[in-house]
Amino acid sequence: MSAMTTAKKPRGPYAAADAMRRAILVAATDVFAESGYRAGSIKTIAERVGITDAGVLHHFGNKSALLAAVLEWRDERISPLLPEPGDSGIATFAGLLRVAEYIPTEPGIARLHCTLLAESTDPSHPAHDFFVERYDRTRGELLHAFHQAAGEGHLKAGVAPELAAAATLALMDGLQLQWLLHPDAVNIRETLAGHFLALVDMPDMPQMA
Missing domain, CATH: 1.10.10.60 (Homeodomain-like)
Structure with a gap:
């Protein structure tokens, strides 16, 4: 037994x-x-x-x-899709694509995120500190992932990890908002995959698209 x-x-x-x-x-x-x-x-x-x-x-x-x-x-429902600490840069990007694929199956999560995010720009909002910490941490994780990709020789020439991390974070939020407004016009996962393919050069990356 x-x-x-x-x-x-x-x-x-x-x-x-x-x-x-x-x-x-x-x-x-x-x-x-x-x-x-x-x-x-x-x-x-x-x-x-x-x-x-x-x-x-x-x-x-x-x-x-x-x-x-x-x-x-909300985090408990999304966290199983995310990469583990210490994963490679490519694994981090793949984890974010899993989240992007999941979002359309739970539109309430995207709507909650966008609504509370806009409200929490007010420092007196009870979720203000939550989102500040979340953005700082996520930006840091993305920066680490792009630096890892650079160290592995996968980051395309001329791509700055700092700018790539900030752009990825902004794109993820913007895609959720666009999808909520016009679901038929935006494919969150495909657009995010195209973003990564434009920044990272790796033979098996097309499988992510």
């Missing part, structure tokens, strides 16, 4: 509480994506779940804590 044990799923009231938390997160994601954090109300979220305002606050404490939980839940 294997020494490994299967993690037990919550049962009884614990399972019910987990299911309710998930239902609240789904509703909050939709409400914040549609109306933003400030205009999206606990009352609207509660109505969509079919509980009282107090019921929402029982599980998450306050509105800003609910927002933090929504952002964490």
Whole structure:
């Protein structure tokens, strides 16, 4: 018999509480994506779940804590697609293409990102620090990936890693916004793959397109 044990799923009231938390997160994601954090109300979220305002606050404490939980839940759904720390530059780009392929299957995630990102340019917004840290970290990871590609001899001549990292980050955000406005006119994954192919010279890169 294997020494490994299967993690037990919550049962009884614990399972019910987990299911309710998930239902609240789904509703909050939709409400914040549609109306933003400030205009999206606990009352609207509660109505969509079919509980009282107090019921929402029982599980998450306050509105800003609910927002933090929504952002964490969003990350949990995307993180398995991302490259592992220490992966090659090419592996990093491939991971971002997996995210680009996933986004159209969950339009609420893209809408949430774009709505909260615009709101959080205000330093008083509860998600401001989250997005500042996220952009600093992602830009650093992209910079490292492009430097790795350069060290492996794959970065095309004349491409500056610093500019490539900033342009990639801007492109990813812009593509999500364009896709939300006109889904039939924009293919997020193909456009991002073309961007990488223009910057990185590697024999197996066409497989990413």
